[in-house]
Amino acid sequence: MRENSLRVLIALDSEYQQVFKALIGHPMDDGYRVNAPAVEANYIKKVAVFVDDVVCLTMDWNENVSKNPFISFRLFRPLLDGQILTVSWRDNRAQEISYDFVVTFNPYGRFVFRSDEHANPESRREPEMQKKAACKNRHRP
Amino acid sequence: MNQELDKTRRLLLKAGLTLSVFSKTFTPIAHASTNSISTLSALLSDTDIFSELYALYGDRAYSIGESDIIVLRAPDIAENGQVVSIKLIGESNAISSFALLAKSNQRPLLASGTLHSACDLPLALRVKLRRTSEILLVADTYQGLIAVHSQVKVTIGCGGF
Numbered sequence: 001m002r003e004n005s006l007r008v009l010i011a012l013d014s015e016y017q018q019v020f021k022a023l024i025g026h027p028m029d030d031g032y033r034v035n036a037p038a039v040e041a042n043y044i045k046k047v048a049v050f051v052d053d054v055v056c057l058t059m060d061w062n063e064n065v066s067k068n069p070f071i072s073f074r075l076f077r078p079l080l081d082g083q084i085l086t087v088s089w090r091d092n093r094a095q096e097i098s099y100d101f102v103v104t105f106n107p108y109g110r111f112v113f114r115s116d117e118h119a120n121p122e123s124r125r126e127p128e129m130q131k132k133a134a135c136k137n138r139h140r141p
Numbered sequence: 142m143n144q145e146l147d148k149t150r151r152l153l154l155k156a157g158l159t160l161s162v163f164s165k166t167f168t169p170i171a172h173a174s175t176n177s178i179s180t181l182s183a184l185l186s187d188t189d190i191f192s193e194l195y196a197l198y199g200d201r202a203y204s205i206g207e208s209d210i211i212v213l214r215a216p217d218i219a220e221n222g223q224v225v226s227i228k229l230i231g232e233s234n235a236i237s238s239f240a241l242l243a244k245s246n247q248r249p250l251l252a253s254g255t256l257h258s259a260c261d262l263p264l265a266l267r268v269k270l271r272r273t274s275e276i277l278l279v280a281d282t283y284q285g286l287i288a289v290h291s292q293v294k295v296t297i298g299c300g301g302f
Contacts, residue, residue: 064270069267073261076233
């Protein structure tokens with residue numbers, strides 16, 4: 001994943017409750033590496049999720065959270081179309097990143113957000129690659 | 142006379158059998174629970190972990206051991222210590238904050254968080270573990286602080302150290 005990118009999926013679990021899942025693109029370097037090349041510590045210290053600017057979950061992390069951190073939790077009240085979600089985090093280098101997006105569910109109750117697509121739409125797959133993928137999927141039901 | 146003796150013999154045999162079955166089924170569980178409680182109290186009194194928890198929750202009492210309110214679900218064996226998925230499951234809207242600690246890591250407090258009204262269990266995270274260690278979870282619930290733990294064996298290739 002690209003650094004400081006975000007992917008969010010909201011879907012229903014086995015009990016038909018909404019589950020929020022997020023993947024944050026971050027190296028989470030702990031700075032403990034002894035062998036060359038030594039890497040400086042670079043990890044997320046604080047994460048927060050907001051629903052309509054109301055705080056939902058806050059977490060403090062140290063360097064021992066995995067690379068490309070994954071968060072998943074169940075939402076106590078179901079989200080509705082048009083509500084605004086915010087996911088923000090702060091590094092140990094005091095770099096602050098925040099993504100706001102409006103939730104719009106598909107008929108199956110799923111919502112996907114990818115920061116990569118929104119940031120630079122030119123970097124999507126080339127048309128030739130898309131054609132190949134279409135050929136591959138043609139025989140699938 | 143002979144028949145009566147036979148009956149008593151059978152009764153005794155049955156009683157013995159049930160007793161032996163009971164002892165076989167119940168002793169390991171009792172043993173495990175006492176063992177987990179002793180390891181938990183040892184974990185809580187560990188100086189690093191104690192200081193981290195004291196900074197978070199102060200001088201509050203912990204109720205130790207298994208509970209229905211909060212369950213820590215971690216793999217028994219993690220092949221890759223860099224990505225160990227950990228899940229907190231339990232009663233809906235029961236916990237307000239949590240702290241996750243691993244004894245073997247340089248800084249034991251991996252993650253701590255506050256769950257507000259819109260957030261609910263189950264909650265999942267992925268953490269790094271240096272080596273085989275006990276993972277300790279302390280959750281602030283409506284019944285006070287609850288501490289639960291689980292051992293994760295980190296194997297690289299084969300064997301666990």
